[in-house]
Amino acid sequence: MAKEKIIREPTEIRNRDEIEALKQNDTYDKPENWFLSPRMVETFILGSDEVLEYEVKDKKKKIKITRKFYGDNVLVQRSIITLASDRGLLLIGEPGTAKSWLSEHLAAGISHTSLNGIQGTAGVTEDQIKYSWNYAMLLAEGPSLNALVPSPVYVGMKDGLITRFEEVTRCPREIQDTLISILSDKVLIVPELGEKGVLLARKGFNIIGTANTRDKGVNEMSSALKRRFNFETVHPIKSVKEEIEVVQNQTEGMLESDNVKVEFKHDIYELLVKTFHELRKGETTDGVKVNIPSTVMSTAEAVSVAYNSGLYARYYDDGIVKPKHLAINIKGAVIKDNNEDIQKLNQYWDLIVKRRGSNNKDWSSYYDSKKYLM
Ligand SMILES: Nc1ncnc2c1ncn2[C@@H]1O[C@H](COP(=O)(O)OP(=O)(O)OP(=O)(O)O)[C@@H](O)[C@H]1O
Ligand SMILES: [Mg+2]
Structure with missing residues (x-):
């Protein structure tokens, strides 16, 4: 039977060759229990022009490490250093600025898995952060390690792994505070297990949290918890050229994985990224002021518009992505539930696109597609 295709593989699987090459070439100092050294984790995330040689089953191979995250290189270094220290790392910023993406790549480089994590929601309970029980076994055997269902934080502490905590501030504040003792004492007590219930975190354990500044105030963090994290603010990509590279790499990777063949002949990426960049900033690259829509014009949304335009061109047209496909798909990304945004988008078309x-x-031809924005 053919291997089932997965919608989105974790980065350590997608980039398994790169990680193997980095591992084989890693001669640098590293903190205990880290899979790659801080230098190699940085190279994994920021890429390199150097060609690395490595071996798989006695076969010599060569690979270049691609850039995954565009932005402040020092922020990436500082984040890696924080994770080697006794403080957690909190990535904050506007939606769609690659906080989760960076967190996934840091975890993959440091622990060789990005899958050990919790998604923060208003419904997260303390059990989900610490541990819970398999009640059938608990009733049959009483409290035992066998009956304990470990949380990702528990697993991270036990195995010395980075644990990801997405959208921390979506959890109720008293639940977030469960992390205080875990981050400061690095111990988790299971009182039901007596002496056996003391879990001391292994080296390599740490937490990467993410939080969205638009959701700030949903459940503001307590100052005690804030003190246990180093905060890093992730900003939207500043350069149009780099943002084009991100959108292009992501979109073409996704379409290739879907086996959808399309051609991006026209300046599709430039039209799209400039539109997003300028509407986000409220100013065009040549200094003209434009009205900012209430929706977040994030890179993530731009990727989604380009991807949908590719699918549209394949399934409803001749496979050549055209400006009109962008206009059709931008509407759903920009106009959510605020009708004034339609006017702002139309103004942008009348003033700038024209x-x-x-x-x-x-x-x-982008301008001629204005009718699709109505
Ligand atoms: N600076 C960047 N470098 C590389 N990719 C980026 C960058 N900014 C955005 N992206 C792309 O945008 C996508 C969305 O990023 P991600 O989901 O990590 O955003 P987020 O900041 O976690 O958003 P949210 O606050 O909505 O959770 C990623 O797939 C990533 O490829
Ligand atoms: Mg996120």
Whole structure:
């Protein structure tokens, strides 16, 4: 039977060759229990021009490490150092700025798994952060390690792994505070198990939290918990060129994994990324002020528009992605539940897209697709 295809493999699987090459070339100092050294974790995330040689089943191979995260390189280094220290790391920022993406890659580089994590929601309970019980076994045998159902934090402490805690501030504050003693004493007590119930964290354990600044105030963190984390703010990508690279790599990777063949002949990425970049900033690259929509014009949304445009071109057209496909798909990304955003988008078309269309074919056909925004 053919191998089932997975929608999205974790980064350590997607990039298994890169990780293998980094591991085989890793001669640097590393903290106890880390899979790769801090230098190699950084290379995994920021990429390198160097060609690495490595061996798989006696076969010599070569690979270049691709750049995964675009932005502040020192932020990445500081984040890695924080994870080697006794403080947790909290990545905060606007939606769609790659906080989860960076957290996934840090965990994969340091612990060789990005899957040990919790998703924060209003419904998270203390059990889900610490441990719970298999009640059938608990009734049959009484409290024992066998009957204990470990949480990802428990597993992280026991095995010395990075534990990801997505959207920490979506959890009720008293539940978030469960992390205080775990982060400061690095111990988790299971009172029901007596002496056997003391779990001391192994080296390598740490927590990467993420939190969204738009959700700030949902459940503001206590100052005691804030003190146990180093905060790093992740900003949207500043350069249009780099954002184009991100959107292009992501989109083409996703379409390839779906086996959807399309051609991006026109300046699709430039049209899309400039639109997003300028609407996010409220100013065009040549200094004209534009109205900012209430929706987040994030890189993640831009990737989604490009991906959907690719699918649209394949399934409803001739497989060549055209400016019109962008306009069709932008509507769903930008206009959520605020009708004023339709006007802001239309203003952008009338003011900016039209002007650029006077001397550029792609911008002109982008302008002609205005009807799809209504
Ligand atoms: N600076 C960046 N470098 C690389 N990729 C980026 C960058 N910014 C955004 N992306 C892309 O955007 C996508 C979304 O990122 P992610 O889901 O990590 O955002 P987030 O900050 O966690 O958002 P949210 O607050 O909504 O959870 C990723 O797939 C990533 O490829
Ligand atoms: Mg996220």
